[in-house]
Amino acid sequence: MSSTSEAAKADPFADEALTHMDALYGVACKLTRNPTEAEDLVQDAFVKAMRARGQFHAGTNLKAWLFRILTNTFINKYRRGGLERSVLDGPDADPLADGWVSASTMRQLRDPEMLALAPLVEDEIRHALDALPAEFRLAVVLSDVEEFSYEEIARIMGCPIGTVMSRLHRGRKLLQRTLYNHAIALGIVKAEDRVGEPPREAKADVRTSNLAEYRARRRGAL
């Protein structure tokens, strides 16, 4: 590599792009679920951005453009068939019925003081997020953490806005259900009978089984 920190400082495009490094790295960690791979992914994305910077239209959203490159790089490098698709990805494979628990149970899941989940529930959110299929995980992170608009997320993920909405809805529901099951396991809330839903064992709740597996592994390791 040639010498270069001087040159890097003199490049306004690189400078501006690098202000988004923390955001890209945070999302890369969630995509790869591996900090080392996340670093490689971020570096690849920035170099590609550098190479393609002539295609960036000044005045449009650089951060969203960089996320698009990051997403494409991830797909090309790790997921040649595209983002993994969930078994729930049929139109009504699992409607994830809304109105899933009562108001009082929902209240117990969150922290009354902070804009956050109850601490014990929050402990589980990292695992719950990692257990989501990649396309849901990315949609949720781009919306809830990076606060991109649906239109921007559609461009980043290369899909229609309707798909963004459905991925977000399903992703959030899966996340909540995992957190809810966790809260039941911890005794923070009591299981509720859910009206109009099939019996629990009949449900294709893959995330819950992943969580159960995860717990079993963790218990085994201790």
Added chain:
Amino acid sequence: MTTHECRDRARMLGSYLDGELEAAKLLEIDEHVGGCETCREAVQLLRATRGSLKRVVRASAPGGLRERVASAMAAERAREDLRGDGDGAVLDSKLFGAGPRSWRATVPVATAAAIALVWGAAARSTPAAMHESLAGLGDDLLAELVAQHSQPLPPEATNAQAVRGLERYVGFPVQPGSFERSGAHLVGGRVVSLRSPRSLMLQYVVGTGDDARRFSVLVYDAQQTQVTANLAPRAVGTAEVRVGREKGYSVAATQRAGVGYLLASDLDPDQNAKLAAMVYDDR
């Protein structure tokens, strides 16, 4: 207890929280949430989850990464200067062209080109002078597509299931149904072993009787092959398509998830571009 109405509205609570509802819906949900404890709690829970997600996901890049990346970017720029690319303004030929690159051997360099990035709707045509020098890797694919479109060979498989069965010869997913949503009818498909990796030619007919028009789609591995030639970027909805004309036919190129699609037809360029954009429609 949740009412049926709440269930209908619950799907909208996320959009409500995200500020993505139109004004009339926003007022409706606002009013409902004001009077319905369950929906109010559902919004609060979404908000709490968002707060926790921010805490969990936000990260600082590890020390050293910034320097490493800055220096890799500067090295990339230095290489461009060396090749005389100017300031990255002339991309298509240089970016997509073959050539040894010293940058990190572990990374497939061709994927840079797989990002056919046209951000925003503005279409930039490639300067005409550049076309002469284009000898991109995939241009023979375009020639093959047009040749096979004008004089089609009989298909090896004649229904969607059999066409999908050809996946094992090409090594990437094939979804012949993507284009049938336009009302087109799949005639069949065949493997094209013009080059390695192989690609797949799909044939369709759209319309009936005298209005029937044929179109052909070449599906290829966009990570191994770049089609560079003479195509102008165009946005179709949220899809990005490159369009042009070749030997009197409309051609369009796009890609999704590492798979490239090249279309040739007798249709006008707009219709042709719309057909290509169908690969972006939800499956």
